[in-house]
Amino acid sequence: MWCAVRVAIVNAGRIISGDVTLGVVEGNAVVVEDGRIAGVGFEGELDLEEVDLVVDANGMTVAPGLVDTHVHPAIGDWSPLFGAVGYWRSVLWSGTTTAVSQGEYGVQGRPTDPGGVKALAILAKKTFDRFKPGGVKVYGGALILHPELTEGDFVELKREGVWITAEVGATHRSLEEVVPLVDLARKHGMKVFMHVGGKSIPESMTVTAEHVVQVKPDVVSHVNGGPTSPPIGDVERLVKDTDLVLEVSYGGNLKVLVDAVRLARAEDSLYRVVVGSDSPTEIASLGTNAIIRALTMISSLGGVPAEQAVALATGNPARALGLREGRVEVGCTANLVVMDAPEGSVGGDALKAMEVGDVPGIALVMVEGRVMNPPPMVIPPPRRGVRVTARRSSG
Ligand SMILES: [Zn+2]
Known part of the structure; x- marks a missing residue:
């Protein structure tokens, strides 16, 4: 696990807000500082200079944990x-x-x-x-x-x-x-x-x-x-x-x-x-894997757009229970996942895969701002992978 203080996730294909009304957030990057989300938007608009770690999401989908x-x-x-x-x-x-x-x-x-x-x-x-x-x-x-x-x-x-x-x-x-x-x-x-x-x-x-x-x-x-x-x-x-x-x-x-x-x-x-x-x-x-399977059912069988389905297990419970997480929004705890369509899916990305009934593959998990070590095998395997690069040593 990398214990970086400031992390940037760049090159995201889509960012799911966790807000059931909003759906997705405009932008392709998220900046995390001291375990919280410090910025969300396009790479050109955010301060990406002083970061310890860069996660290249490789066009995949970023969502709240x-x-x-x-x-x-x-x-x-x-x-x-x-x-x-x-x-x-x-x-x-x-x-x-x-x-x-x-x-x-x-x-x-x-x-x-x-x-x-x-x-x-x-x-x-x-x-x-x-x-x-x-x-x-x-x-x-x-x-x-x-x-x-x-x-x-x-x-x-x-x-x-x-x-x-x-x-x-x-x-x-x-x-x-x-x-x-x-x-x-x-x-x-x-x-x-x-x-x-x-x-x-x-x-x-x-x-x-x-x-x-x-x-x-x-x-x-x-x-x-x-x-x-x-x-x-x-x-x-x-x-x-x-x-x-x-x-x-x-x-x-x-x-x-x-x-x-x-x-x-x-x-x-x-x-x-x-x-x-x-x-x-x-x-x-x-x-x-009950929650991601349930969300995939809700989207594919229930006809709910996948970005809204994800909100049922992110922003909704956070609001109901008073937890400061569940949304990709400045100030929220940086619990984040990077996910993609699984290998072989007819869906082009994580959201499209869910809508056709395929459970997405998880490429990266961040808990309270920390990038977690993956297990030897993630099932189902995401189609793409992340690239993690250390930028500077933290002081
Ligand atoms: Zn019961």
Whole structure:
């Protein structure tokens, strides 16, 4: 990994903004300084003199790093369920630079008592703050709301920095159990995620649109189910009659994933849609490339222009969760990917490949301004490659 202070990405074919309305940004170059985007535009207009590293994008597409709004990690870089160690590098090299936990269900011996869920949220938050598995920034420590948590517990959790709930409903029996817990979580500044659709564990509740309307979570998790979708009428109601942020999930019903996006688009509500993998779980498997595959489905099967589809996993989740990333814009964290049509695709570039249903190849990943070392093989291989040149030694 190169730890350059100032990096220029030049010769980009297209730059995806991450803004669903804007689509692409005018220009062919991005300047990064101290981990943030410092300039976007044409090479001639930007100050490219004092840079440590030049990345020649070779005509490929530059996009914000993808954000997965729904993971269920264990602590560290492994999945006990699959016996998989070091799988996060594959997540990074499918373009996902950020992931948000909706509960560390992967932890073996996961505690289910009030003291245990509290301790786990704090521990997961703090370990993921100090460790990026495979280079991916994970927002960990999603509190599994236990009916016996007290207000004092929420005060302590807030003080320790816990700000996400695990999807409510997934581990609960009834709405009566959920409502007072959500009120407390909200009072103490947490973002509330809510499971929708059929139960994923036998003793929990099936969550309907009516339940969601009553709870009004910050994010409606897997509106297409995780694993089983609610009826399409429920999805329609959530799209048309609410202004809630709606997550579609690779681990849910894939037909309804596409239908939900179509409905949102028809209602001018694509800005409310975000994308999660719901991995690693029985329903989504390891799902290392789930987000870019979901975006490719949304574009090719849902008829959404690819630059808009990319915004569903970049600018949209960043806005919904208050993250300063997800857009190629001055001041944003420099989480960026350079991607291209894969070898053999009939699409001429990354965006055209997605529109015809081919998953793009990732040629370069940058996390917080750092160019990451590629693995020995990237699948699918991008048609072109980047050239990285050191310009001057940093002082
Ligand atoms: Zn769920």
